[in-house]
Amino acid sequence: MKIEQIYTGCIAHAAYYLESNGEAAIFDPLREVQPYIDRAFKDNAKIKYVFLTHFHADFVSGHLDLANKTNAKIVYGPTAKPAYEIITAEDGQIFEIGNYKVKVLHTPGHTMESTTFLLIDENGKEHGLITGDTLFIGDVGRPDLAQHVVADLTQDKLARHLYQSLRNKIMPLSDDLIVYPNHGAGSACGKMMSKETTDTLGNQKKTNYALNPKMTEDEFVTAVLTGLTAPPGYFPANVLMNINGYESLDVVLKKANTPLNVEEFELISNETRALILDTRLASEFADGFIPNSVNIGLDGNFAMWVGEMIPDIKQEILLVTETGKEEESMVRLSRIGYDSTIGYLKDGFESWKKAGKEVDTLTRITATELEEKLKNEEIPVFDVRKKSEYLSEHLVGAVNVPLNEINNHLAEFPKEKPFILHCAGGYRSMLAASILKMRGWDNFVDVIGGFTEIKETSLPKTDYVCPTTLL
Structure with missing residues (x-):
């Protein structure tokens, strides 16, 4: 069977391309749709259907643009009622893609409209399952997200629906089916997903706790439900965009892709409430940046941290990027619904520097330098990793303030004396550093390489030992 997984690592997302006899289908496309159109063109195939497993929360799907550009039909499972024209498939309904068949299996639980698509080859043999967020490799979709949009859909109700869907629709199927999930490790749509992005259903029956x-x-x-953390704040807004529709990405990029010289950039920054978002590497940002800008680098989990740290999805944004990365930054913002980029600094930060404008810097030290500092003086150390990372192992005496909670704990950072900041590798701590700098702190240093490098020093570390539960 000709099926391809199109995986996008920065948001741990998998779309799927299915083609047979000149007809194609796309499952759960991202916002930018040209790669899917190009893929079908390569096969001289016409995209017939765009299948959606559910109303996604962690990204804005590209189904509307893809349907408009290819005349494909949009297909959702039972109970889906978006504000645009779709085929609302019935449980058990069959769709034909060339010589292949796609069977609809309604599997509510992650959301009520959640649907799994059973793929059947030209010989009538069941090949695989496109499971969306119903079943992941090693996990299942969290059932607490829909309640943030529809209050009556409590996590308990949805978890019970999910249990029945898995037992009645998924587990009775053949062990040799290939499971094709919508996400892998790193997605906030589950809590313990594997790094593997496909597996056999039989192996999942043996190894998946659910x-x-x-x-x-x-x-x-x-x-x-145990161990679920609060979902990123942008999730409900993305769900509503996927339900109600959205502006074409072409239109969004046309507005965003506006080069601004230094004077124009400064003027717009002063006259609007736009956030200056710098997407360069942490090392480059530390060496020089526009005052009051925030660093969220393209080289890390960009979309997730934008969603965590910029609470208003409609926030106007001015971009500072590495030269040539302007449009990529805009697209990756729009993947999660941040469609209000109003321009970018032409020729990047160097143009700002050459114009003699005010520049800020951040001091960084190596783990070895940190070791020497802590031998000679007592300096507070702040660890901005997740609580689970901190509990696993941390520097003795370090205070844990997870990055996504930093704005609620600013009072814990001293203003009158110096302190140290670190995360796991330097990405998150630079984001934290840029926020602290913006808020008026300037008496701290960041550790290059973070805890990964600190572990290699002789500084005392502690391992968290989970207490034994007495039965």
């Missing part, structure tokens, strides 16, 4: 046949419904609910 498919344990001995697990009762109540045990399943407890297991699935």
Whole structure:
């Protein structure tokens, strides 16, 4: 069967391309759709359907633009009621793609409209399952997201729906089916996804905790809901965009792709409430940046941290990027619904510097230099990694302020004495540093390489040992 996974690592997302006999289908496309159109063109195929497994929360799907550009039909599963024309498929309905068939399996739980698509080859053999966020490799979709859009859909209700969907629709299927999920490790749509992005259903029945046949419904609910962290704040807004529709990415980019010289950039920055977002590497940002700009580098989990740290999805944004990375920055913002970029600094930060404008810098030290500092004086150390990372292992005496909570804990950072900042590798701590600098702190240093490098020093570390539960 000709099916291809198109994986985008920065948001741990998988779309799928299915082609047979000159007809093609795309499953769960990203916002930018030209790569799918190009892929079908390469096969001299016409995109017939765009299948959506559910209303996505972690990205804005490209189904509307793709349908408009190719005349493909948009297909959702039962109960989906968006504000645009779709085929609302019935449970068990068959769609034909050339010599292949796609069977609809309604699998509510992650959301009520969640649907799994069973792929059947030209010989009538069941080949695989496109599971969306119903079943991941090693995990299942979290059932707490829909309640942020529809209050009546409590996480308990959805978890029970998910239990029944897995038992009645997924687990009875053949072990040799290939599972094609919508996400891999790093996505906020689950809590313990594997780095693997496909597997056999049979192996998942053996290894995935949620498919344990001995697990009762109540045990399943407890297991699935335990350990869930708050979802990123932009999730509900993305769901609504996917339900109600959105402006074409072509239109968004036309407005965003506006080069501004230094004078224009400065004027617009002063006259608007636009956020200056610098997407360069942490090392480049530290060496010089426009005052009051925030560093979220393209080289890391850009979309996730934009969504975590910029609470208003409609926030106007001015971009400072590495030369040639302007449009990539805009597209990656729009993937998660941040469509209000109003321009970028032409010729990048160097043009600002050459114009003699005010420049800020941030001091960084190596882990070895940190070791020497802490031998000679007591300096507070702040660890901005996730709590789970901190509990796993941390520098003795370090205070944990997770990056996504930093704005609620600013009072914990001293203003009258110096302190040290670190994360795992330097990406998140530079984001934190840029926020602190913007808020008026300037008496701190950042550790290059973060805890990864600190671990190699002789500084005392502590391992967290989970207490034994007495039965």
